[in-house]
Amino acid sequence: MTEYQQEQFPIPTPGRLRRELRLRKPPWWMVAGLIVVIIGTWIPLYLIYKKRNSYSTQPKIHYIQDMDLQPGFRAQQPSTLFDDGRAARAPIAGTVARGHLKQDDHYYRGYHTVRKGAAEMIEFFDSVPGRVKVDNKLLARGRERYDIFCVVCHDSNGAGSGLLHQRALTLKETKWVPPTNLLTQEIRDRPAGQIFQAIGDGVRNMPGYKTQISVEDRWAIVAYLKQLQASQPVASVEKKTKTAK
Amino acid sequence: MSTDSTTGSASARFLFPRWANYLVPGLVILAIGILTYVPLVTWLFISPETTDVGYQPEQPVAFSHKLHAGDLKLDCRYCHSTVESTSYAAIPDSKTCMNCHASIKSDAESLRLVKESFSTGKPISWLKIHDQPDFVFFDHSAHVNHGIGCVTCHGRVDQMEVVRQEKSLSMAWCLECHRDPTPHLRPRSEITNMDWAATQINKTQAEIAKELLEEYQIHNSAFLTNCTTCHR
Numbered sequence: 466m467t468e469y470q471q472e473q474f475p476i477p478t479p480g481r482l483r484r485e486l487r488l489r490k491p492p493w494w495m496v497a498g499l500i501v502v503i504i505g506t507w508i509p510l511y512l513i514y515k516k517r518n519s520y521s522t523q524p525k526i527h528y529i530q531d532m533d534l535q536p537g538f539r540a541q542q543p544s545t546l547f548d549d550g551r552a553a554r555a556p557i558a559g560t561v562a563r564g565h566l567k568q569d570d571h572y573y574r575g576y577h578t579v580r581k582g583a584a585e586m587i588e589f590f591d592s593v594p595g596r597v598k599v600d601n602k603l604l605a606r607g608r609e610r611y612d613i614f615c616v617v618c619h620d621s622n623g624a625g626s627g628l629l630h631q632r633a634l635t636l637k638e639t640k641w642v643p644p645t646n647l648l649t650q651e652i653r654d655r656p657a658g659q660i661f662q663a664i665g666d667g668v669r670n671m672p673g674y675k676t677q678i679s680v681e682d683r684w685a686i687v688a689y690l691k692q693l694q695a696s697q698p699v700a701s702v703e704k705k706t707k708t709a710k
Numbered sequence: 711m712s713t714d715s716t717t718g719s720a721s722a723r724f725l726f727p728r729w730a731n732y733l734v735p736g737l738v739i740l741a742i743g744i745l746t747y748v749p750l751v752t753w754l755f756i757s758p759e760t761t762d763v764g765y766q767p768e769q770p771v772a773f774s775h776k777l778h779a780g781d782l783k784l785d786c787r788y789c790h791s792t793v794e795s796t797s798y799a800a801i802p803d804s805k806t807c808m809n810c811h812a813s814i815k816s817d818a819e820s821l822r823l824v825k826e827s828f829s830t831g832k833p834i835s836w837l838k839i840h841d842q843p844d845f846v847f848f849d850h851s852a853h854v855n856h857g858i859g860c861v862t863c864h865g866r867v868d869q870m871e872v873v874r875q876e877k878s879l880s881m882a883w884c885l886e887c888h889r890d891p892t893p894h895l896r897p898r899s900e901i902t903n904m905d906w907a908a909t910q911i912n913k914t915q916a917e918i919a920k921e922l923l924e925e926y927q928i929h930n931s932a933f934l935t936n937c938t939t940c941h942r
Binding site for chain 1: 735736756763785788805809845
């Protein structure tokens with residue numbers, strides 16, 4: 466027996482501990498408990514590792530909420546306040562916001578109605594409106610917009626065999642109407658206003674792009690298309706889009 | 711039965727068992743262990759890398775970005791057309807879907823909800839995946855117009871059959887770029903290009919970033935890391 470073990474309150478200094486530990490084995494239940502604890506500590510770590518390396522369809526849980534979700538509405542959020550379930554409100558039908566009257570037929574519509582005798586006729590404007598300045602910047606913008614919205618069907622050269630058209634052919638879609646070849650003389654002869662109107666309101670099978678492309682950008686596309694047509698050879702009507710693989 | 715503590719024999723005295731010697735050092739080690747282990751696990755557990763990354767909910771319509779943005783090479787802005795002009799990248803209305811699907815796969819069962827929404831005007835309840843807390847003022851237009859591409863925050867969406875969150879979108883993650891945006895800058899014309907790398911135009915990222923910092927007049931890090939830049 467060492468000296469300190471006879472003390473009433475033995476103080477386990479490191480030296481004494483080392484001696485003690487070397488001499489005595491801890492009881493089995495202590496060793497077992499230690500092993501269980503060490504293994505147990507890996508379980509949360511494993512679960513975290515698993516969560517971090519997998520995809521989950523379950524909603525995200527934020528344990529510290531802070532003010533993540535506030536009662537105010539963000540863009541495109543739903544709301545139970547209104548019948549249609551949307552937080553965003555459309556302008557009341559028949560009203561016009563200040564500065565949004567859009568009286569300029571040429572700029573906003575590309576055509577105007579003219580009275581010829583008893584009949585009303587639609588007449589397209591043959592130029593880009595004066596308030597749109599055609600310069601390199603506009604043409605670059607037009608090209609960019611063309612490459613976003615038009616290239617899908619009309620292809621980058623305007624010939625009409627874009628990737629979507631090719632896809633429709635692969636799928637053998639019966640309802641698919643091949644995109645118009647923009648390089649034919651017929652399309653080249655169309656007034657700028659008519660092309661503008663076609664982009665906005667759609668034509669034949671082509672949908673209108675009013676909601677996706679702003680007025681300014683539609684004119685930019687018109688200006689770019691005129692330039693594109695000038696840079697490409699005139700396509701004959703027979704060749705039209707059927708060549709796509 | 712009772713023994714007088716002052717006169718009792720040694721054998722009758724209470725003695726701590728031998729294992730009691732392990733108690734004090736054991737408790738010290740346990741305390742140190744708990745004090746490091748619990749914060750570590752808590753931090754790992756509640757950080758957005760665990761809770762948010764990999765969120766891949768099942769959407770009401772099984773839209774494939776891989777097919778549309780990847781194979782058909784639709785520009786991101788064809789559908790998310792507000793991204794350059796507003797704070798949010800709009801989820802397209804069903805009319806945008808019907809641009810093509812009026813004649814392509816128009817009878818597919820997978821498109822039933824879209825067609826229903828188009829004819830009734832009732833929106834489809836898409837689930838938002840990339841969501842900042844409401845106290846964060848995040849503006850898409852500010853980022854895409856100053857040379858931060860879609861792929862930087864959203865990952866290779868063009869390769870995802872089902873979209874998931876790739877980046878943590880945590881504040882620490884945002885600040886990393888706000889402190890030094892140079893590794894992430896790209897020309898505006900390549901914003902939606904998921905493949906883009908500076909080497910494609912025979913420049914290093916540092917050279918590009920230096921030009922673009924100037925051209926796009928990107929603020930210094932003191933401004934970009936100011937609280938009010940994102941929290942207002």
